Amino acid sequence: MNGTTKISGIQMFFLMVTFNVALPIMEIITPTVKQAKQDAWMAAAIGTFVSMLFTYIALHISQKYPEESFVGCLRLVFGKFFGSILAILYAVQWMVVAGFAARQTTDFLMPALQLYETPRGVVLMCIFLLVAYAAMLGGVESIARCSEFLGMLVIATIALVVFFTINVQHLDYLLPIIQPHLARNLAVGSIPSMSFLTSSAPAMVLYPHLSDKNSYRTAVWGVGASGTILVMCTVATVATFGANLPAKIWNPFFMLARYISIADFIQNIDAIVIVIWFLSAFIRVALYAWLAVETTSDFLGTDIKWTAAFVCAVGFVISVIPASIVQSTILYPGWIIRRIVLPVLLLGVPALGIIIAYLKKGRLPTQKKKGRARLASR
Amino acid sequence: MRVGRNPDRTRTWKARILTTASTVLCLSFVPGCWDMRELNNRALVISSAIDMTDDGRICLTDQFAIPSALGQQGAGDPKKRFYTLSETGDTVQEAAQVLQTRQPRYIFIGHRRNIFFGEPTARQGLAHLLDEFTRNPESRLRTDVAVVDGRPGSDALKVPSIVEKLPSIAALKSRSVVGGGQPGSAFVDFLIASDNETSCPTMPLVKIVEQPEDYVAGSPSAQIAFVGRAVFNTQLKMVGKIDYEETVYRFWEMGRLTHQTFSVRLPGKEHSVSVYVNHMKSKILPVIRGHHLYVTVKMDGDGSLNESDASMDYMKPEPVKTVEDALDKKVADSVQHLISRVQQEYHTDIFNFDGATHNRYPFLWPSLEKEWKDLFTDATITVQAHVHIRTVGQTGLPLHHVTV
Structure with a gap:
């Protein structure tokens, strides 16, 4: 399968931005503010930096095995047995997270749009039918093309919300910067943003599909850009609602969008904001599903269409399992993602992988040399 | 040729059926009748x-x-x-x-x-x-x-x-x-x-x-x-009220007021002037010494003198200075009075002294927080106000004749 579909560097950038913007903005601000109070923006910035670092590390591993797919890479680095176990873990985790991402999206979307009568299952089914269509027919190429367009739209919308609320923002709510236990609060407070933004393994799956392998850094910058947007949104939210209220609101940034009122004329624009936000959330679900499809079909050698159908069916079933928003949005990210997935799959494996890869292949990767030579020749 | 066309045709039919089916499916969701x-x-x-x-x-x-x-x-x-x-x-x-x-x-x-x-x-x-x-x-x-x-x-x-x-x-x-x-x-x-x-x-x-x-x-x-x-x-629970004038001073003290007209009686004379004030700023400087809170509030703003019933020539600097001094004193006294009234009657910090103290003493704050009500009630307050009169309206002396 590898190499049949190609994405460009700029598409990679926007894919990462769109992938990392929507759900995080809705879900990170609350736990971050809860921990770090008025310094939440700093915690988010630290989380972003760590995410960028680990995304870079992961891509560095891929770069050492430029001809290999993600599964091949894992097998070469960790050995056939452990590599296979890791591949299964990643595939399963992505199926689960696709389901939960879809569920979290509808949990926010439906009350916000006041869809009380609409059955949730139907909305989720529509999402997964479309995901299956995207994964079967276009693969990552179609998702990347979509995000290239949607990414700009999402960035513009979010920037608009931040800009339109300037008249109600009081930057003194961000003071004092120093607080007791600052270091601990920042460290703990950065975990939510880290758990959402770290795109180490997804970047490794995407790497073989890059048309120009030297443009892999765009993925790191994509994570950085979405982190910057997140920091901006955290500042705007805390400056509007203070250091305490956002910790109690499910969705403080959406609350902010609902709060917009310019000259008593531009207001109630949240309906537009949420629709554009939903498009970005959809990209997240679609990319997770595609990652699961790609890894599974690569691992088992199955047909991509049937794998896509299977993954989407599993994702749909998982998405209807949680009984309430508490399970989907608090318990799952709190217990599974932050305690298991983040330290092991998102941070641990790339960190261990890069060490092993260096030991196995020596210091100077061939690709990097080439890249430098090319740059020098210009 | 016919044999060659057949597989194509079946594929087309398949595609047509699929397209029609998915279109119908999509259309059924479009009206959104549920809500x-x-x-x-x-x-x-x-x-x-x-x-x-x-x-x-x-x-x-x-x-x-x-x-x-x-x-x-x-x-x-x-x-x-x-x-x-x-x-x-x-x-x-x-x-x-x-x-x-x-x-x-x-x-x-x-x-x-x-x-x-x-x-x-x-x-x-x-x-x-x-x-x-x-x-x-x-x-x-x-x-x-x-x-x-x-x-x-x-x-x-x-x-x-x-x-x-x-x-x-x-x-x-x-x-x-x-x-x-x-x-x-x-x-x-x-x-x-x-x-x-x-x-x-x-x-x-x-x-x-x-x-x-x-x-x-x-x-x-x-x-x-x-x-x-x-x-x-x-x-x-509502414990009291502050009146409109006090509200104005409180908003200025908190740096939230945008503009206001203040009237003041000049000392020693039975004359009043009105000054429109904008660009209002305020600074709260808290100091903790021992177990006592000292707060200095510095307020300033730009004024335009828009009405005066005195026969004073505002083309000269002295009368302007007189008005500035009278206004500064009035604002400082009023704010001082308001704060001490709230301290004594309501014991509620509505002046953002807590925020300012939190900013100044971030590490001491957790212990201050617990006894804040007492600290606030006993705090010593100093208010400094200054209005810079920038313009004095269209005339120097009143255009009409004023007998003093």
């Missing part, structure tokens, strides 16, 4: 009022817009642009549910602009009343709140506005016009202050004013006037 609510079937709530009944139930009053009257060109009768309905219940939503039985259209609170509480209700405490206005997804935080001075909140909903089509918009706008900040921000300001152990929240205080001298065609008129702020304690 369809026509605008014509919604009753728009523009204001609500909450009062407690004698038997401890919640009385909800909603003010609805009459859409046909709003669309009319020209004046129309102000009293015929809206109507109010009241019901009681144990919760706000229960009252709303009962109210819905008399309201043929679906009640929609997404455009609510104002929430009024009666003074007796505010004095009993608002803690158990506010949740509906923040938790309900249809409800917006961008709304103003106010306490109605000495009367039930529902009375404020029955006051028509002569100029505004929706009477509640009038209340919203006039608060902003007198320098009270962005319209619709009062509720969030209240919530932020109330979610804090040390600072005490305040709410705009409105009064229904009837001036017999007013002339309004056809009817005796009443307006909703801003008369100050209702002061709450940390349990969200």
Whole structure:
């Protein structure tokens, strides 16, 4: 399968931005503010930096095995047995997270749009039918093309919300910067943003599909850009609602969008904001599903269409399992993602992988040399 | 050739069936019938009022817009642009549910602009009343709140506005016009202050004013006037009021006031001047020494002298200096007096001293926080005010003859 579909560097950038913007903005601000109070923006910035670092590390591993797919890479680095176990873990985790991402999206979307009568299952089914269509027919190429367009739209919308609320923002709510236990609060407070933004393994799956392998850094910058947007949104939210209220609101940034009122004329624009936000959330679900499809079909050698159908069916079933928003949005990210997935799959494996890869292949990767030579020749 | 075409044809047919099926499937979702609510079937709530009944139930009053009257060109009768309905219940939503039985259209609170509480209700405490206005997804935080001075909140909903089509918009706008900040921000300001152990929240205080001298065609008129702020304690019970002038000084002290006209009597002479002040700034400098809090408040602003009944030549610097000094003294004394009154009578920090102290002593703050009420009550306050008079109007000496 590898190499049949190609994405460009700029598409990679926007894919990462769109992938990392929507759900995080809705879900990170609350736990971050809860921990770090008025310094939440700093915690988010630290989380972003760590995410960028680990995304870079992961891509560095891929770069050492430029001809290999993600599964091949894992097998070469960790050995056939452990590599296979890791591949299964990643595939399963992505199926689960696709389901939960879809569920979290509808949990926010439906009350916000006041869809009380609409059955949730139907909305989720529509999402997964479309995901299956995207994964079967276009693969990552179609998702990347979509995000290239949607990414700009999402960035513009979010920037608009931040800009339109300037008249109600009081930057003194961000003071004092120093607080007791600052270091601990920042460290703990950065975990939510880290758990959402770290795109180490997804970047490794995407790497073989890059048309120009030297443009892999765009993925790191994509994570950085979405982190910057997140920091901006955290500042705007805390400056509007203070250091305490956002910790109690499910969705403080959406609350902010609902709060917009310019000259008593531009207001109630949240309906537009949420629709554009939903498009970005959809990209997240679609990319997770595609990652699961790609890894599974690569691992088992199955047909991509049937794998896509299977993954989407599993994702749909998982998405209807949680009984309430508490399970989907608090318990799952709190217990599974932050305690298991983040330290092991998102941070641990790339960190261990890069060490092993260096030991196995020596210091100077061939690709990097080439890249430098090319740059020098210009 | 025919044999060659066959596989193509079957593929085309397959594709056609698939396309048709998916189109039909998609179309069936497009109407979104599940949650369809026509605008014509919604009753728009523009204001609500909450009062407690004698038997401890919640009385909800909603003010609805009459859409046909709003669309009319020209004046129309102000009293015929809206109507109010009241019901009681144990919760706000229960009252709303009962109210819905008399309201043929679906009640929609997404455009609510104002929430009024009666003074007796505010004095009993608002803690158990506010949740509906923040938790309900249809409800917006961008709304103003106010306490109605000495009367039930529902009375404020029955006051028509002569100029505004929706009477509640009038209340919203006039608060902003007198320098009270962005319209619709009062509720969030209240919530932020109330979610804090040390600072005490305040709410705009409105009064229904009837001036017999007013002339309004056809009817005796009443307006909703801003008369100050209702002061709450940390349990969200109203403990007192500060009047309009005190509110102005407090807003200036907190750096939230945009503009205001101050009048001052000149010392030793029976003359008064009015100065329009804007670009108002304030700095709160707290110092902790031992177990005592010292606060210095520095306030300044730019003034334009717009009225003076004295025969003074404001083309010379001395008279301007006289006015500046008199005004500075008045502002400093008034703020000082206001703060000490609140310290002695209410013991509630409504001046953001806690925020300033928190900023200055971030590490000491957790221990200060616990005894903040005592620290605030005993604090020594110094106020320094200075208004820079930048312009003095169109004349130096009054154009008319003034006998002194």
